[in-house]
Every structure is written in C-alpha cells, then in structure tokens.
Amino acid sequence: MNGRIIAAAALAIGILAPFTGIYTVFLMKALCFALFACAFNLLLGFAGLLSFGHAAFFGLAAYVTAHGVKEWGLTPELGILAGTAVAAVLGLGFGGLAIRRQGIYFAMITLALSQMVYFFCLQAPFTHGEDGIQAVPRGYLFGFIDLMQPMNMYYTVLAIFVFGFAVIHRAVHSPFGQVLKAIRDNEQRAISLGYRTERYKLAAFVLSAALAGMAGSTKALVFQLASLTDAHWHASGEVVLMTLLGGMGTIAGPAVGAFLVVAIQNYLAESGAWVTIIQGVIFIIVVLSFRRGILGEVVGFVAKRKATPAAKPLEPRPASAITGE
Amino acid sequence: MDDDIILETSGLTKEFKGFFAVHSVALRVRRGDIHALIGPNGAGKTTCFNLLTKFLAPTEGTIHYKGRDITRANPADIARMGLVRSFQISAVFPNLTALENVRVALQRKLGNSFQFWRSERSLLGLHERAEELLDSVGLADFRDVPAGELAYGRKRALEIATTLALDPEMLLLDEPMAGMAHGDVDRVAQLIRRVSANRTILMVEHNLSVVADLSDRITVLQRGEVLAEGTYAEISSNPEVIEAYMGSGHD
Ligand SMILES: Nc1ncnc2c1ncn2[C@@H]1O[C@H](COP(=O)(O)OP(=O)(O)O)[C@@H](O)[C@H]1O
Ligand SMILES: [Mg+2]
Numbered sequence: 001m002n003g004r005i006i007a008a009a010a011l012a013i014g015i016l017a018p019f020t021g022i023y024t025v026f027l028m029k030a031l032c033f034a035l036f037a038c039a040f041n042l043l044l045g046f047a048g049l050l051s052f053g054h055a056a057f058f059g060l061a062a063y064v065t066a067h068g069v070k071e072w073g074l075t076p077e078l079g080i081l082a083g084t085a086v087a088a089v090l091g092l093g094f095g096g097l098a099i100r101r102q103g104i105y106f107a108m109i110t111l112a113l114s115q116m117v118y119f120f121c122l123q124a125p126f127t128h129g130e131d132g133i134q135a136v137p138r139g140y141l142f143g144f145i146d147l148m149q150p151m152n153m154y155y156t157v158l159a160i161f162v163f164g165f166a167v168i169h170r171a172v173h174s175p176f177g178q179v180l181k182a183i184r185d186n187e188q189r190a191i192s193l194g195y196r197t198e199r200y201k202l203a204a205f206v207l208s209a210a211l212a213g214m215a216g217s218t219k220a221l222v223f224q225l226a227s228l229t230d231a232h233w234h235a236s237g238e239v240v241l242m243t244l245l246g247g248m249g250t251i252a253g254p255a256v257g258a259f260l261v262v263a264i265q266n267y268l269a270e271s272g273a274w275v276t277i278i279q280g281v282i283f284i285i286v287v288l289s290f291r292r293g294i295l296g297e298v299v300g301f302v303a304k305r306k307a308t309p310a311a312k313p314l315e316p317r318p319a320s321a322i323t324g325e
Numbered sequence: 326m327d328d329d330i331i332l333e334t335s336g337l338t339k340e341f342k343g344f345f346a347v348h349s350v351a352l353r354v355r356r357g358d359i360h361a362l363i364g365p366n367g368a369g370k371t372t373c374f375n376l377l378t379k380f381l382a383p384t385e386g387t388i389h390y391k392g393r394d395i396t397r398a399n400p401a402d403i404a405r406m407g408l409v410r411s412f413q414i415s416a417v418f419p420n421l422t423a424l425e426n427v428r429v430a431l432q433r434k435l436g437n438s439f440q441f442w443r444s445e446r447s448l449l450g451l452h453e454r455a456e457e458l459l460d461s462v463g464l465a466d467f468r469d470v471p472a473g474e475l476a477y478g479r480k481r482a483l484e485i486a487t488t489l490a491l492d493p494e495m496l497l498l499d500e501p502m503a504g505m506a507h508g509d510v511d512r513v514a515q516l517i518r519r520v521s522a523n524r525t526i527l528m529v530e531h532n533l534s535v536v537a538d539l540s541d542r543i544t545v546l547q548r549g550e551v552l553a554e555g556t557y558a559e560i561s562s563n564p565e566v567i568e569a570y571m572g573s574g575h576d
Contacts, residue, residue, distance in 0.1 A: 170441065170442060170443075170444070171441040171442075173444065173445045174444065174445060175437045175438050175440050175443055175448055176438060176439055176440055176441035176443075177445070178425065178429050178432060178438075178445070179429060179432070181420060182429045184420075185417075185420050186416055186418055186419075188380070189412065189416040189417070190418075191400045191401050191404070192378065192400065192404055192410050192411075192416070193404060193433065193487070194401050194405045194409075195433060195438070196401045197401070200438075200439070
C-alpha cells in the first residue's frame with residue numbers, strides 16, 4: 001500500500017530528524033502541536049464539529065501533569081496518564097453540554113466553557129497564576145529512562161505522537177469512524193437509520209479531548225512548564241489554523257499544518273508582531289488557493305492522476321437499471 | 326386497537342407560529358398495504374412524515390405504531406422499531422462510497438459501532454449483503470464511487486437501497502420518484518412493489534398513475550387536513566377531490 005510506504009518514510013524521518021542538526025526542542029514542540037491538531041481534527045474533519053475550546057484540554061492537562069510530577073512525584077508516564085484522564089473527563093463535561101448544539105452555537109459554547117477553564121487556571125492556587133508551574137522535573141520514564149537526556153525525551157515524544165496518531169487513524173478507519181463520517185455527512189439521515197447520533201459525537205469529543213490532553217501533558221514535560229498560554233483561547237484558535245492550513249479532510253494534514261505554524265513562529269520569533277501578520281497572510285493565501293489545505297491538495301492531485309485511467313469502467317451503463325432486472 | 330392497523334394517528338396537529346401545517350389528522354395504515362398520501366404542494370405531507378418519524382414534535386394528537394404510543398419517542402428509536410423513512414431531498418452520505426452508504430445501515434445491527442479500536446475489516450462480512458442491495462437497485466457498478474458524485478436518479482436509488490438495508494417493517498417514502506427520468510420511474514415502481522411483499526409502505530407521490538397502479542389505499546391531504554380517504558376508484562370519483570386536487574394540478 002502507498003499509505004504504508006508514506007507512513008514508514010515519515011516515521012524514518014521522525015527517527016532520523018535529530019541527527020540533521022535540527023533543534024530537538026523545536027521538533028518536540030512541533031510534535032506536541034501536531035498531535036493536538038490531529039486530535040482536534042478528529043472532531044472537525046471526521047465528525048463535523050468545530051470546537052473553539054480545545055485549549056482547555058491541552059492547557060489543563062499540562063497543569064495536571066506538571067503538578068502531578070512536581071508536587072506528588074508521579075513518574076512521567078503516570079503524569080501524562082493523569083493529564084490525559086482529566087482532559088477526558090473534562091471533555092465529557094464539555095461535550096455533554098455542547099453536543100446538542102449545531103454549528104456556531106457549538107463553537108460558542110465550547111469557547112465559553114474553555115474561558116471558564118482559563119479563569120480556573122488563572123485563579124486556582126496550585127497553578128501559580130501568571131507564573132505557571134515552573135521547573136517541572138522530567139523524571140525517569142518507567143523509573144529508569146532519564147528524560148533530561150534530550151534524545152530520550154525526543155524519542156519519548158515521538159513515540160507518544162505515533163501512538164496518538166495511530167489511535168486517531170484507527171478510530172477514523174473503524175466501525176465507529178464509519179458512523180462518525182456518516183453523521184458528519186448527513187446527521188438527519190444517520191438518525192433516520194437508527195443511530196443515536198449524540199452518543200457518537202460525544203464519544204468522539206471525549207476521544208479528541210483525551211488526545212489533546214495527552215499532547216498538552218507531553219508539552220509540559222518537554223518545556224518543564226505549564227502556563228496560561230496553553231489554556232488561552234489563542235491556542236484554541238491556533239489549532240484551528242493549523243488544521244485548516246494542513247487540510248482537515250486528511251488525517252495527517254493537521255500535523256503538516258502544525259509543523260508549518262510552529263516553524264514560522266520559531267524562525268520569525270525575533271520579528272515580534274510580524275509573526276502574527278505573516279501567519280495571517282500565509283493563512284489567507286492557503287485558504288484562498290488551496291481550499292482543502294496543503295496536504296488535502298496534494299492528496300487530491302495524486303488521486304486525480306491515478307483516477308483518470310481507472311474511472312472508465314464506471315461509465316457505460318444507462319442512467320437507469322434501478323431494479324437490476 | 327385493531328390488530329390490522331400498523332400505524333394510527335388521531336388528532337395529529339402541527340402548528341408553526343399560528344399556521345397549522347397539519348391539522349387534526351386521523352390516519353390509519355393497514356399492515357401490508359401500500360398506502361399513498363397525496364395532495365397539492367404545501368398540503369402538509371412532508372410535515373406529516375416528520376411527525377410520524379419524530380423529526381418534529383406534534384403540537385397535539387397521538388401516534389400509535391404497532392399498538393405502542395410513540396408520540397413521545399425519539400427518531401433514532403423509531404427507526405429501531407422498524408419504521409424507517411426516506412427524505413424528499415435525496416439523503417445520502419456524499420463522502421462515503423455507495424457501498425459504504427449501504428454498509429453503514431447494515432452495520433448498526435452488528436452492535437460494534439462504538440468500537441473505535443477495531444479495524445474496518447471487521448465490516449467485511451457485510452459486503453456481500455451490501456453488494457446484493459446495490460445490485461437490486463442497479464448500482465452494482467458504482468460500489469466504490471462516492472455517493473456525492475452519483476447522478477440524481479442514482480442517489481435516489483442508493484437511498485432506497487440504504488433504507489432497505491435496515492429491512493424495515495414499515496417504510497415511509499417521501500416522493501421517491503421526484504426528479505427521476507421516465508424509465509427510472511417504472512423501475513422504482515417495480516422495486517417498491519417487490520419490496521412491499523412483506524412490509525407496509527406509506528408513500529407521498531405526485532405521479533398519479535404510479536399512485537393508481539401501486540396503492541391499496543389513498544389519503545388526500547389539503548391545507549393540513551384530510552380531504553378524503555379510500556381506494557383509487559373511490560378517491561378519483563370523489564367530487565371534492567376532483568375539485569380541489571385533480572381538477573387543478575394534475576396533467
Ligand atoms: N419548519 C417549518 N416552519 C414553518 N412552516 C413550515 C415548516 N415546515 C413546513 N412548513 C409549512 O407547512 C406547510 C406544509 O409543508 P410540507 O409538509 O412540506 O408540504 P408538502 O410536503 O405537502 O408539500 C407549508 O406551507 C410549509 O411552508
Ligand atoms: Mg413535501
């Protein structure tokens with residue numbers, strides 16, 4: 001399969017990337033946001049739900065992990081698990097309140113709820129307000145892998161990304177994913193087939209929130225910091241941007257978008273306010289010229305070239321034959 | 326309640342801000358019949374379907390299906406009870422292939438639809454039945470085409486195949502032949518007759534020759550109210566119906 005080869009190539013790049021001299025912290029940051037964006041896109045791209053509050057899961061999970069490993073001495077894997085679990089529970093709450101709403105109302109409710117989480121993160125005693133939780137120890141993975149070693153940390157992050165991505169990939173290509181796509185395409189029709197669609201959307205929301213949380217937890221270990229930035233609505237907007245840039249119709253598109261956005265922010269970091277403007281311009285160009293996002297256009301182009309000879313057998317056959325007799 | 330009656334409404338009413346789209350409708354559909362619901366545009370036929378399948382909540386009145394009061398049930402559960410509808414505007418899943426459209430209907434009874442950790446291969450067992458259904462509506466050659474790319478008539482055919490995949494006890498078809506080419510109308514009529522063998526069908530249809538040909542009973546709606554009910558012979562000789570409906574709209 002073509003997809004297998006591309007996946008293997010991407011994994012090889014991921015494994016070899018640190019040896020190219022690229023700063024590993026950059027790579028790790030990009031991987032965390034890539035997972036965040038892919039998790040977000042499970043909702044937008046495959047359930048048709050635009051959440052504008054995903055920073056709540058990303059940010060709160062980061063706080064939980066940071067607090068857990070720093071104050072309670074949790075091992076890194078337990079810290080990440082705790083953050084992921086809290087994000088899942090929070091997702092159940094958000095989803096339960098928002099899932100009955102459609103379109104813009106859904107987005108607004110998720111935004112409002114995420115603002116509440118933001119103020120909680122600002123006010124709660126354990127989050128240390130504007131300072132955030134600093135000097136979070138990375139600790140020893142499974143008790144013996146020292147994550148202060150950059151390579152160990154990098155491959156841990158890569159493994160987490162691959163795991164999260166595999167979960168999303170499987171979910172999209174599962175019996176559950178089929179129903180989800182049906183709901184995205186035509187919810188009324190899915191209901192008329194007997195599907196209680198709200199339950200499927202809620203399940204997708206929880207899964208998406210949990211994986212977004214896992215990304216936030218991982219980022220907290222990488223930067224040894226949990227801060228308000230990750231819970232801010234800017235982060236919710238950024239993940240929408242990454243997803244649309246990369247392409248929401250594909251599973252990997254948001255990861256491409258995340259790398260692009262993180263790269264722009266990184267390399268233009270000194271330019272201050274210009275980063276936002278350049279980001280905005282790129283966004284406008286991509287949205288206007290590649291409707292399906294960067295990866296979406298590439299996939300569409302390849303599929304079109306393949307389809308031209310293969311489409312022929314579909315043609316002959318009168319526009320009739322409804323009964324087949 | 327009469328055992329012969331599969332679906333019965335009494336005093337069924339839907340009000341939209343002072344406007345009665347459906348007013349005090351008493352409908353009785355006999356088990357095994359093909360029952361047609363006809364009437365001019367805006368008569369309230371689609372609204373009636375939405376009420377029966379719970380896509381709208383009635384303002385007043387009750388609905389009984391197989392002797393059970395379903396007035397307050399939700400639409401997914403109605404489908405699970407074997408009362409399945411099609412839509413006036415063709416309803417397919419445009420980004421799924423024709424095969425996947427039918428398969429997603431078959432899939433529900435498998436009971437694995439929440440399993441996000443299982444491979445799609447667990448659905449391979451449904452392909453044979455899905456292909457049979459596609460073949461029965463003449464879509465065998467289109468199994469891997471995204472439904473959104475199918476021509477209009479084929480979308481309608483796919484919708485019928487998807488509905489039949491649920492093997493419903495009772496089918497509600499809202500203008501199944503609307504927008505179809507002449508030859509296709511006959512084929513769908515044949516298909517409807519064939520699948521009606523062991524089920525009940527309530528259908529809205531404008532093509533009166535199809536209605537005459539297929540229906541056991543006919544209910545005529547006008548401005549939200551039942552104007553007449555009976556066999557085609559009774560209906561077509563009813564002066565009120567001729568005056569209100571056939572006299573004007575019919576070709
Ligand atoms: N959601 C709605 N809100 C307000 N009016 C509606 C709504 N749905 C239908 N109607 C009105 O109810 C009447 C009956 O519509 P409908 O049931 O679609 O008729 P039919 O299917 O017989 O052509 C029409 O006048 C239509 O404008
Ligand atoms: Mg109608």
